[in-house]
Amino acid sequence: MQASEPKGPPIDLATTPVQFNSPLPKAVDVVIVGAGIVGICAAWELKKLGKSVMVCEKGRVGGEQSSRNWGWVRQTGRDPDELPIMMESLSLWKNIAGETRDNNLLFSEQGVLYLANSNEKLKRLTAFAELAKSHGLHSQLLSSSEAKKHIPNYNGDVLGGLFTASDGRVEPWGAVPALARACSNAGVAITESCAVRTIEQTNGAVSGVITEHGTIKTNQVLVAGGAWSSMLTRQVDVEFPQLSVTSYAVRIDGTPELFSGNVADHGLGICKRLDGGYNIALTDYHDFVVGPDAFAHFKSFSQAAKHSWKDTHFKINAPANYPGGWRTARRWNAEQATPFEHNRILNPATKTKVIDRIKERLHERFDDMDNARVSHAWAGYIDTTPDFVPILDETPLAGLYLATGFSGHGFGIGPGVGNVMAKMITAAPVEHDLTRFRFSRFTDGSRLKLGPM
Numbered sequence: 001m002q003a004s005e006p007k008g009p010p011i012d013l014a015t016t017p018v019q020f021n022s023p024l025p026k027a028v029d030v031v032i033v034g035a036g037i038v039g040i041c042a043a044w045e046l047k048k049l050g051k052s053v054m055v056c057e058k059g060r061v062g063g064e065q066s067s068r069n070w071g072w073v074r075q076t077g078r079d080p081d082e083l084p085i086m087m088e089s090l091s092l093w094k095n096i097a098g099e100t101r102d103n104n105l106l107f108s109e110q111g112v113l114y115l116a117n118s119n120e121k122l123k124r125l126t127a128f129a130e131l132a133k134s135h136g137l138h139s140q141l142l143s144s145s146e147a148k149k150h151i152p153n154y155n156g157d158v159l160g161g162l163f164t165a166s167d168g169r170v171e172p173w174g175a176v177p178a179l180a181r182a183c184s185n186a187g188v189a190i191t192e193s194c195a196v197r198t199i200e201q202t203n204g205a206v207s208g209v210i211t212e213h214g215t216i217k218t219n220q221v222l223v224a225g226g227a228w229s230s231m232l233t234r235q236v237d238v239e240f241p242q243l244s245v246t247s248y249a250v251r252i253d254g255t256p257e258l259f260s261g262n263v264a265d266h267g268l269g270i271c272k273r274l275d276g277g278y279n280i281a282l283t284d285y286h287d288f289v290v291g292p293d294a295f296a297h298f299k300s301f302s303q304a305a306k307h308s309w310k311d312t313h314f315k316i317n318a319p320a321n322y323p324g325g326w327r328t329a330r331r332w333n334a335e336q337a338t339p340f341e342h343n344r345i346l347n348p349a350t351k352t353k354v355i356d357r358i359k360e361r362l363h364e365r366f367d368d369m370d371n372a373r374v375s376h377a378w379a380g381y382i383d384t385t386p387d388f389v390p391i392l393d394e395t396p397l398a399g400l401y402l403a404t405g406f407s408g409h410g411f412g413i414g415p416g417v418g419n420v421m422a423k424m425i426t427a428a429p430v431e432h433d434l435t436r437f438r439f440s441r442f443t444d445g446s447r448l449k450l451g452p453m
């Protein structure tokens with residue numbers, strides 16, 4: 001296999017000029033912090049419900065996790081409480097391309113295939129197939145030979161599999177900017193290079209946000225800040241456990257057909273890209289930087305740490321101004337520049353060791369890989385909660401809402417979450433049971449139930 005020089009991430013400050021530059025309004029119904037998939041989808045839905053909305057993004061629309069992911073829009077293997085929102089999300093994805101008439105938002109229904117090489121994994125897939133059935137979702141359990149028929153060139157051990165034909169992908173780096181353009185055309189104000197430094201409160205309720213460019217009056221703020229969310233809410237004493245890990249991905253070209261859709265086995269995730277080649281990542285490897293937040297949330301994350309111990313590689317030194325790093329400010333005065341401005345786009349370095357391991361595994365699992373080459377490599381910072389499911393709730397500070405902690409699976413569910421949060425904020429009925437996603441679950445004495453990673 002020939003390896004070429006890995007290139008940078010899809011969206012960075014050097015190559016992506018500011019595209020959204022709405023003037024700051026004096027006052028607005030709702031301010032959204034963060035223009036990732038979650039913030040932009042919430043803006044889209046809030047606008048439809050007649051609200052005036054301002055989205056503040058410290059870097060670039062979709063510049064962090066939301067452009068760096070595999071693009072899976074996946075019901076397969078979802079947490080039971082997330083599944084109904086995810087099923088709704090999938091139908092929203094299908095509508096969005098039609099509503100916006102933008103091909104960057106096209107959903108390609110290629111299916112998702114999970115392969116099992118152990119009885120334990122097979123048991124988990126069987127349990128999910130039953131859960132899916134109870135929700136009217138067809139997720140087909142496969143024998144070893146049926147699974148191999150889906151992926152004929154695969155040489156790994158397969159005891160069985162699970163295939164959900166209705167799952168698929170949206171190319172992530174185009175999708176969020178495209179939806180932001182549609183929001184902007186519909187009248188949502190969006191500004192890049194505009195960090196929200198803190199939240200203003202009056203008599204125990206939100207009364208505005210202070211950005212690096214001035215103050216906006218509002219009674220409702222949605223924090224959809226990905227890995228940065230807890231740093232912002234800490235400024236108004238709204239604390240919750242959130243830690244982040246680094247995950248790596250590569251684009252490979254020059255291979256024969258590996259699979260026509262999306263497949264994950266015990267070590268690799270493979271996605272066929274619409275523009276050719278495959279995105280490939282390790283499913284059992286991430287880096288975690290031990291910093292002050294790791295100590296502060298040690299107890300909350302102990303179950304999660306036990307669960308993902310073998311896949312976690314510990315590092316001591318976070319680069320400056322990374323969330324949770326030793327040298328990153330934890331509290332600040334809103335008159336001064338904050339870590340949000342010092343680090344506009346989280347852009348972790350790629351890692352040769354991971355790229356080499358991906359190449360090794362591809363050679364082990366498939367034939368004819370001599371012309372395969374790594375044409376692009378990147379990394380993303382994934383924010384997690386102690387139970388691997390997000391927080392979707394109003395916080396104890398009235399008017400401050402959180403949609404964060406998507407733990408590596410927030411892209412596909414983004415439109416569904418946008419819809420849920422827009423309804424919550426406008427006090428419209430939400431059809432889904434959100435108890436599992438409540439803010440208070442980390443402090444109300446209940447035992448945490450880990451979702452699937």
Ligand SMILES: Cc1cc2nc3c(=O)[nH]c(=O)nc-3n(C[C@H](O)[C@H](O)[C@H](O)COP(=O)(O)OP(=O)(O)OC[C@H]3O[C@@H](n4cnc5c(N)ncnc54)[C@H](O)[C@@H]3O)c2cc1C
Nearest residue numbers: 034036038058066069070072196225226380409410411412
């Ligand atoms: C390698 C990788 C593969 C993944 N694969 C998948 C997948 O296949 N399917 C899937 O569903 N999910 C996947 N995920 C997870 C998914 O990408 C995330 O869960 C999702 O993108 C989170 O979206 P978000 O909007 O919450 O956060 P983000 O995309 O991180 O957006 C948050 C935004 O908020 C901004 N911000 C933060 N603080 C402030 C502030 N104070 N002021 C202004 N702006 C601020 C940030 O700059 C950022 O742009 C993957 C993630 C990675 C890294």
